[in-house]
Amino acid sequence: MTILALETVMITDARVLQPEFVPSEVAHRDAEVDHLSSALAPITAGQRADPVFLYGPSGVGKTCIAQFTVERLREAVIELNHQYVNCWEDHNRFKTLYRVLEGINRTVDVHRQSTPRDVLLERLREYDGPPYVIILDEVDQLTDKRLLYDLYRVPTITMILIANDEAGLFGALDGRLTSRLRNSTQVEFSQYGNDELVAILADRVRWGFEPGAIDRPRLETIANHAAGDARVAIGVLRKAARAAETEGLGEIPPRIIDESVPAAKSELEAQTIDRLTSHQAALYEIISEAGEIGPGELYERYCGAVSEPKTRRMVRNYLSKLEHYNLIVARGNTRDRTYRLDS
């Protein structure tokens, strides 16, 4: 098999290219890790910790840091259960509770929704095992925020809540929990700087690539394109590495990096667009074609584009959803409001 012999193996450990890979060293988030760790400290004494709230834009390592810190906590505490729940995927009460029970192997044999009201919660209340840490990612997507209050009342549970912004969550919260959360620990994540992105990429390269596969200036190129978003940076690295391997190269040339940038960005965007309904996608399409468009004209065109248009009010809901997921940007608040694509 001479062909195989000629083929260069550049990636030695592909796991480092997965977005959910948690590196053993978390580059440039020491302060946040410390902050979170100290908030969780009561757990090492066998007690529950108050909820911790992590917020910041996408791709700044909130999920990564949460998982890393819980993992590290697990090494320090003899008995600890933990579970990660993505509230976009499991956005209703039943699904979220089901995932939470999964983390302690207490799932009920029921697999359907709206079974006897809240057997799941009852089952959870009965839990009296070791401390249980749950990470609720994209928690602002939870349709029934009261669930947070219910979870809060389970004495063994510690919650780590992750969301894009403070207002998005607190606005929808019930007063009882709002006051608790306002006093609780909040860790704010800001955009990564270019140096930090380079450090993150370098870390992954060191763990999963052959030496010499990519040098620092090229990592800087990737970081520049990513504009503070680590998911984009890692996506570009992944695309470029795969493309280089396919061409049988032992290193990643600048040409391939440039080619991989749009591909990586549209891949991330496509993942989000797939989750949209046809009406939301139609709006996205119109804004995309128009470049920049006002609400009135947008609604006109929308009515022409779909067979059974929804009301203006509903369209506003769709638009705020698109905005929330950084697909579009809305500028202006009243009559001067315009919509355009993000980026």
Next chain:
DNA sequence: TCTCCACCGGAATGCTTGGATG
């Protein structure tokens, strides 16, 4: 500076769906 009004987004209410219950 004042008034108008396009637009935003909260709240109340109705419609629909999927599953449980008798």
Next chain:
DNA sequence: CATCCAAGCATTCCGGTGGAGA
């Protein structure tokens, strides 16, 4: 089977906001 219920989607109504134009 008919009926009940929870949840999610959609509509209607409406108060607030701030740019546009007199």
